[in-house]
Amino acid sequence: MTRGTARIRNMAYAALFAALLAVSGQIAIPLPPVPITLQTLVVMLAGSVLGARRGLISVLLFILLAAFGAPVLSGGKGGLAQLVGPTAGYIWSWPVAAYLIGWMTERSLHRLRFWKLLIYHVVWGIGWIYLCGGLWLMVAVGMDGQAALIGGVLPFLPGDAAKAVVASTVALTLSRAYPIIRPRSAESVRAAE
Numbered sequence: 074m075t076r077g078t079a080r081i082r083n084m085a086y087a088a089l090f091a092a093l094l095a096v097s098g099q100i101a102i103p104l105p106p107v108p109i110t111l112q113t114l115v116v117m118l119a120g121s122v123l124g125a126r127r128g129l130i131s132v133l134l135f136i137l138l139a140a141f142g143a144p145v146l147s148g149g150k151g152g153l154a155q156l157v158g159p160t161a162g163y164i165w166s167w168p169v170a171a172y173l174i175g176w177m178t179e180r181s182l183h184r185l186r187f188w189k190l191l192i193y194h195v196v197w198g199i200g201w202i203y204l205c206g207g208l209w210l211m212v213a214v215g216m217d218g219q220a221a222l223i224g225g226v227l228p229f230l231p232g233d234a235a236k237a238v239v240a241s242t243v244a245l246t247l248s249r250a251y252p253i254i255r256p257r258s259a260e261s262v263r264a265a266e
Contacts (some may be wrong), residue, residue: 083127086253090131091120091138095145106159107211107225108147114236116167117198120174121244124254128171136164161211166202169234173197179245179254190241198240199233 097111119128135145142151155165177193178185203226210221239252248254 078103083130086123086127087131087134090115090123090128091134094119094132094135095138095143098145099149104228106214106223107163107206108160109229109232110147111236112147113198113202113229113233114240115221116171117174117175117194118125118235118242118244120171120176120197121178121193121240122247122253123175124179125172125175127253128175129168132168132171133137136168139164146175157213159210159214160206161213163202163206165209166205169198169205170201173201175254177247179225182248182254185245185248187241187245190244191237192241194237195234198237199230203229243258 094115097115098112102109104114110121116132119131122128123131136156139151140153140156144151146155148165155161174193174197177197178190181189207218207221207225210216210225211218214221216224
């Protein structure tokens with residue numbers, strides 16, 4: 074595969090996952106202050122299917138679209154105001170979550186297992202996102218810690234646990250059937266250095 078072909082393929086993957094993030098935001102249960110969506114599932118998959126760099130790029134592309142007013146956020150919202158509102162802590166945590174899940178997945182490719190993916194998804198796809206979202210609710214929105222926990226974390230735990238299981242299953246299946254992340258050979262590692 075030529076370098077140009079690989080670059081086009083990577084752009085297509087990033088665009089595909091940005092589109093999946095947009096669509097998954099339209100499937101929502103509106104709860105104040107943060108709606109329940111399928112977006113955390115797609116963030117987890119962006120990292121574990123695309124890898125660190127492509128996963129990060131796909132989520133940043135999604136945020137860029139939202140910043141320019143594209144109606145890609147929950148409820149068809151977009152614009153800079155949404156990126157500083159009550160859900161901003163969650164949204165801004167997504168690129169880091171996708172990157173870290175991808176980074177861990179890349180390092181486990183030769184011995185990738187369901188339970189490893191599940192740990193990556195729970196720690197970075199749930200724990201990191203809840204930490205950032207809860208802190209944002211406390212600092213920017215003015216909630217106390219208990220209110221942020223009750224309104225911004227606890228209602229999402231059962232659904233996000235199920236999303237982590239689904240993401241782990243899908244990522245493992247895709248890595249075996251259609252691997253997008255490829256193990257680096259010793260030669261390609263030396264060439265990249």
